Amino acid sequence: MNKNADMLKRREAAVPRGVATASPFFVDRAENGKLWDIEGNEYIDFAAGIAVTNTGHRHPKVMAAAAAQAERFTHTAFQVVAYDVYVELAEKLNQLAPIDHAKTILFTTGAEATENAVKIARAHTGRQNVITFNGAFHGRTQLTMAMTGKAAPYRPKGTPIVPGVFHVPFPIPHHGVSEEDALHALQTVFKVEVGPEDVAAIVIEPVQGEGGFYQTPKSFMKQLREICDLHGICLVCDEVQTGFARTGKIFATEHYDIEPDLIPVAKALGGGFPISGVIGKAEIMDSPMPGGLGGTYAGNPMACAAALAVLEVIEEENLCQQSVSIGQQMVEAIEGFKLANDTLPIGDIRGLGAMVAFELVKTRGEHTPDPEAIAGVIARARDLGLILLPCGYYGNTIRLLAPLTIDQVDLDAGLAKLGESLKQP
Numbered sequence: 073m074n075k076n077a078d079m080l081k082r083r084e085a086a087v088p089r090g091v092a093t094a095s096p097f098f099v100d101r102a103e104n105g106k107l108w109d110i111e112g113n114e115y116i117d118f119a120a121g122i123a124v125t126n127t128g129h130r131h132p133k134v135m136a137a138a139a140a141q142a143e144r145f146t147h148t149a150f151q152v153v154a155y156d157v158y159v160e161l162a163e164k165l166n167q168l169a170p171i172d173h174a175k176t177i178l179f180t181t182g183a184e185a186t187e188n189a190v191k192i193a194r195a196h197t198g199r200q201n202v203i204t205f206n207g208a209f210h211g212r213t214q215l216t217m218a219m220t221g222k223a224a225p226y227r228p229k230g231t232p233i234v235p236g237v238f239h240v241p242f243p244i245p246h247h248g249v250s251e252e253d254a255l256h257a258l259q260t261v262f263k264v265e266v267g268p269e270d271v272a273a274i275v276i277e278p279v280q281g282e283g284g285f286y287q288t289p290k291s292f293m294k295q296l297r298e299i300c301d302l303h304g305i306c307l308v309c310d311e312v313q314t315g316f317a318r319t320g321k322i323f324a325t326e327h328y329d330i331e332p333d334l335i336p337v338a339k340a341l342g343g344g345f346p347i348s349g350v351i352g353k354a355e356i357m358d359s360p361m362p363g364g365l366g367g368t369y370a371g372n373p374m375a376c377a378a379a380l381a382v383l384e385v386i387e388e389e390n391l392c393q394q395s396v397s398i399g400q401q402m403v404e405a406i407e408g409f410k411l412a413n414d415t416l417p418i419g420d421i422r423g424l425g426a427m428v429a430f431e432l433v434k435t436r437g438e439h440t441p442d443p444e445a446i447a448g449v450i451a452r453a454r455d456l457g458l459i460l461l462p463c464g465y466y467g468n469t470i471r472l473l474a475p476l477t478i479d480q481v482d483l484d485a486g487l488a489k490l491g492e493s494l495k496q497p
């Protein structure tokens with residue numbers, strides 16, 4: 073039996089099926105935009121560990137920062153003995169975030185960050201209710217699973233939505249939901265389900281991640297800000313997937329002319345080391361009482377040191393500009409594939425920086441989703457040595473999340489492989 077098949081068998085016996093893995097091979101090592109499996113096969117990585125390795129696999133500067141920190145100490149628990157790298161990272165994030173006077177608390181995962189943003193908003197407003205959007209993804213804990221706007225596969229059959237969470241349609245005009253429809257639905261929730269004076273937070277992703285890379289329209293975000301201001305609701309912009317140069321800005325919220333109240337961040341912040349956080353307006357962030365926030369591993373020192381290096385790399389290597397350039401090249405390539413007659417029908421193509429996605433549809437020129445076609449494309453890409461990820465409320469979207477440090481040769485090769493994998497089988 074070959075090495076991958078053997079490991080797959082051991083994995084099936086030892087690990088529950090609930091943590092599904094898209095690739096039927098096991099990684100041996102990874103470098104910038106590429107990884108190699110335990111049989112020596114090479115893959116170009118257009119998944120970046122789900123938008124984590126924006127600075128590439130094992131960026132030398134990030135590795136050196138984590139290693140240097142490991143020589144000092146690896147853990148004390150910030151609640152027991154505090155350390156400089158946590159404070160330095162908080163200062164840096166406060167300075168970079170599109171919030172006037174910010175404070176930052178650190179955690180470990182994205183779900184923890186979004187869940188704690190709600191906890192902070194609840195403490196600040198003295199209200200319990202939360203509004204999120206159809207197609208949103210906020211995590212897999214009980215609260216964030218409820219906030220997530222898609223039942224299968226995230227909420228096991230029969231799981232009730234925890235009380236106090238309400239969903240509103242997300243505006244996607246080509247799938248029949250206009251901004252007016254979404255705003256009308258929000259007003260209906262206010263009238264039917266929960267008065268606005270009783271809502272702690274509206275949580276929205278500037279660009280939906282798992283939901284399909286649909287961008288929140290600028291005017292919609294502006295109206296949400298106005299509604300939140302009118303009713304004293306916290307506007308939470310979940311930047312777990314969009315953050316750290318992925319969309320061509322350090323925070324995707326910078327594309328909008330608004331100031332959010334709270335920003336959960338995670339993923340690319342650590343460049344492969346687990347760290348997350350909530351950045352928010354200082355007076356809101358100080359609402360929970362001492363002891364009300366934290367976690368044993370929250371703000372791990374090695375991850376803090378890595379994150380500080382990630383932020384330096386983003387600046388030094390102009391990764392925001394790189395993101396825009398990669399995104400343009402990707403969109404142009406996909407537009408080319410769309411025009412070719414021998415490829416599967418491609419529908420909407422969208423991108424903000426290097427957060428690029430396209431839909432597969434049943435018929436050319438129409439928008440009826442074709443989720444069945446996705447698995448075949450991903451499998452063909454894998455056989456050609458390219459890692460792709462699906463996503464989408466309708467399950468018919470392929471998202472491209474190449475590292476922002478990817479070599480031009482690998483980017484070109486990856487796009488050529490993508491074109492091949494889209495050919496009619």
Ligand SMILES: Cc1ncc(COP(=O)(O)O)c(C=O)c1O
Nearest residue numbers: 181182183209210211281312313
């Ligand atoms: C927008 C968004 N929020 C929250 C999460 C949850 O993050 P984690 O998987 O680190 O808990 C994700 C993960 O994909 C995400 O994309």
